[in-house]
Amino acid sequence: MGMHTMGQFVQAVEAATNSDDLAAAMVEICEILGFQYFALTHHVDILSASGTAIRLHNYPAQWADYYDEQALGISDPVHRASHKTSLGFPWSRMHDLIALTAGDRRVLALGSEQGIGDGFTVPANIPGETLGSCSFANGADRPLPETMLPLAQWAGLFAFEGARRLWSTRKIDTEEEAPVLTDRQRDCILWAARGKGDWEISRILGLSEETVARHIKQACERYGVNKRTLVAIRALFDGTLTFTDIFKR
Amino acid sequence: MGMHTMGQFVQAVEAATNSDDLAAAMVEICEILGFQYFALTHHVDILSASGTAIRLHNYPAQWADYYDEQALGISDPVHRASHKTSLGFPWSRMHDLIALTAGDRRVLALGSEQGIGDGFTVPANIPGETLGSCSFANGADRPLPETMLPLAQWAGLFAFEGARRLWSTRKIDTEEEAPVLTDRQRDCILWAARGKGDWEISRILGLSEETVARHIKQACERYGVNKRTLVAIRALFDGTLTFTDIFKR
DNA sequence: CGGGATATGCCGGAAAAGGGGTATAGTCAG
DNA sequence: CTGACTATACCCCTTTTCCGGCATATCCCG
Numbered sequence A, B: 001m002g003m004h005t006m007g008q009f010v011q012a013v014e015a016a017t018n019s020d021d022l023a024a025a026m027v028e029i030c031e032i033l034g035f036q037y038f039a040l041t042h043h044v045d046i047l048s049a050s051g052t053a054i055r056l057h058n059y060p061a062q063w064a065d066y067y068d069e070q071a072l073g074i075s076d077p078v079h080r081a082s083h084k085t086s087l088g089f090p091w092s093r094m095h096d097l098i099a100l101t102a103g104d105r106r107v108l109a110l111g112s113e114q115g116i117g118d119g120f121t122v123p124a125n126i127p128g129e130t131l132g133s134c135s136f137a138n139g140a141d142r143p144l145p146e147t148m149l150p151l152a153q154w155a156g157l158f159a160f161e162g163a164r165r166l167w168s169t170r171k172i173d174t175e176e177e178a179p180v181l182t183d184r185q186r187d188c189i190l191w192a193a194r195g196k197g198d199w200e201i202s203r204i205l206g207l208s209e210e211t212v213a214r215h216i217k218q219a220c221e222r223y224g225v226n227k228r229t230l231v232a233i234r235a236l237f238d239g240t241l242t243f244t245d246i247f248k249r
Numbered sequence C: 001c002g003g004g005a006t007a008t009g010c011c012g013g014a015a016a017a018g019g020g021g022t023a024t025a026g027t028c029a030g
Numbered sequence D: 001c002t003g004a005c006t007a008t009a010c011c012c013c014t015t016t017t018c019c020g021g022c023a024t025a026t027c028c029c030g
Helices: A003-015 A019-033 A061-069 A077-082 A091-096 A102-113 A146-166 A183-193 A198-205 A209-223 A228-237 A243-247 B003-015 B019-033 B061-069 B077-082 B091-096 B102-113 B146-166 B183-193 B198-205 B209-223 B228-238 B243-247
Strands: A037-042 A055-057 A119-124 A132-137 B037-042 B055-057 B119-124 B132-137
Touching (some): A003 A019, A003 A146, A019 A037, A019 A055, A019 A146, A037 A146, A077 A091, A077 A119, A077 A132, A091 A119, A119 A146, A132 A146, A146 B146, A183 A198, A183 A228, A183 A243, A183 B228, A198 A209, A209 A228, A228 B183, A228 B243, A243 B228, B003 B019, B003 B146, B019 B055, B037 B146, B077 B102, B077 B119, B119 B146, B132 B146, B183 B198, B183 B228, B209 B228
Antiparallel strands (some): A037 A055, A037 A132, A119 A132, B037 B055, B037 B132, B119 B132
């Protein structure tokens, strides 16, 4: 196969002006890659996020309905796994990424009954944005097209970018930007995230307790939140802090 | 070309037991894809993050030294752009992602003088982890191998995953078993992570304020911590909560 | 049945965090 | 040089959180 057909996919996605165009391109690329189904989605409870969240798929209607009713979008093991890596993964390897609960296995078994067997999910993680992914899947009787997975990785991300454009999720043109903390603010939030109180932090950083409180307060203002718990989580989410920062040493 | 050579790359990366093995595999895949240089890196100031951060490249030494001295790892326009997307991008398209400052152009021009012309960068963003990327580049006289970019996307991510394994970025969670929270404890921690106070949570869940405080207190005990900020972060880290849970609308 | 875990309520004091000002000094870009 | 931003420090006051203990009702499991 080749780059030729991929070129057509690129053109189709870039030319898409609505979700139907994008869906058509996805159906074609599925054909080429050797998949029956695709699902391009933000990881949210779609019923409560109607409209604003990316959501495009050609799964069997019955499965999609059940999925929405149960609000699986927020607990789906496939989605959880996609938060642990940036590389696409076959569903059969999910247990390398997350611990599967009994409920997870039930969901997977149920999907299998509904005609969704093995699949390949491409994470689409962007710091500070709603997490998303593009999944490709086949019926239980049809194996994954192993050799196509590298191209599926690319096609999935390219399609997700196309969806972001269509849903106007990209923030470059808008004025709102991810808050940037000063070094001191970040230091203080880091120690707060480690569970230290203001007084402890002041000893660690050699500041007065008041100054620590001030830095944390101002960090909260930048994120537009009013609790240090939330500022720490937001900083974690957009990459200002990382788990390794917090737990190391 | 094909999947055959990609298969060898997969084997080489998976078999790698140290960074030299990985570097050798990268050199080979660069050859195949049509690039001279690669850079697999966490986006940090490498001089102050010695040892723990992923960092592997075959850039000209002179450029790398300059880069480190100036601590470009944290302000590099290529890195900033890679925080805005999950899809690999040619450097010539960077301005679609971020606004390039005068300083950015200076860095790019300087790189060009040092033998780094156009390149292709694959973002590797994972929530809660240090942001990273894998870049492929050529000298100024050599154009990007356009048709290879989809495979470069995959190879870059695969290599980054290999690097994460070698640098043991994912190992922290195997130390101790994650405490299990009761449903109510989890509910309360979830709302606390969303920045709600006990009184608000009590209204949301239909409990008394005291009971909410009690659940949170007991959740803290299970994690062996003494602050709600830390319990929320620990729960996020071990998957008891997810960013999607917290930010879902 | 009895023990353990869970969920719920309440009290009170000590400590911490949130929200409002004010002020000085340094840095850096325009 | 000026103005914006940063880092530092202090004050006051209110609200929230933390910590101890106490008490009841449910449910499941052996």
